[in-house]
Amino acid sequence: MKMQLYYAPVTCSLAPFITLTEANAEFEVMPVNMRKGQNKSPDYMKLNPKHKVPLLVVDGKPLTENVAIQLWIARTYPWARLLPVDPWQEMQAVSILSWCASGIHPYLSRINNPAKVCDAPGAAESVHRFAAEIVYECFDMAEDLLAGREYFFDHFTAPDAHFFWCFRRAGQFKLELARFKNCAAHFERMHTRPSVQKLLALEKDVQAQFAAAA
Incomplete structure (x- = not known):
């Protein structure tokens, strides 16, 4: 199986990078320079007419949207326990993933670019x-x-990766986050995971590549 993850620094495409890494999956990272409009290039638009990231291409077949990608990863690598085993808790995890994608992310996007809204x-x-x-x-x-918990469930799962991005992005926008003690503890705990450390190293490298090519 050949996998390519189309990824852009700082974006929510970091979430599937983390879960693929947690699963020890073999995949190739395809950096997308969105500031240069690579996400709207003809080649990229053929794969993803939504012109966004993440995009996961598996054996030449594209899959878009974070929730769908995370579900595919979790089902393809069940031993990684990226979703809870219990059916009810599994759906609760899907609910949190959906909430991150549709309940939090859109408002972070409005903070990032208010003119797109009004x-x-x-x-x-x-x-x-x-x-x-x-x-x-x-x-x-x-x-x-997260009260009294290290992660949203009894162990790391895919929702932790997506929420990590949400909280990180809010911090990058200089929102007032001091009162969110449990979220902050979760954020710091995520930083200790090797998958996140690998992600941060990748992000730094890709940003340097983009800067050198500017």
Whole structure:
């Protein structure tokens, strides 16, 4: 089986990199320079007309959307325990993955680029403020889910990788995160995992490659 993960630094494509690495899967990383518009190149658009990352190509067949990719990885590498075994908990994990993708990520995107939501003069501050309030509300819920726990479930699972990105991105946007003690502890715990350390090294290397090619 030949796998290629199309990845862009800082983006949520780090989540499947982490889980593939946790599964000891053999895959090739295909860096995508979104600042140069590589995600909208004809070749990339043939694979993914949504022009986003992550994109996982397995034996020439493309799979898009983080939740679908994570489910495929978990089912292909069951020994990695990337989802809980219990059926109810498994669906709870899928619920958290979906929440990260559709309940948190869109509001982080609004903070990153308010004009995509509303390009009216002076609207950026309001878009940022309202989006941040929803992100804080989500992190309050995550605080409860992580209370007294190292991870969302009894061991590391795919939702931990995706939430790691969410909390990291919020920090990169300088949101006020000090009150989210459980989320912060989870974030620091994730940093100790070899898969995350490998991800951070990759990100640094890819960013350096992009800078050199600028």
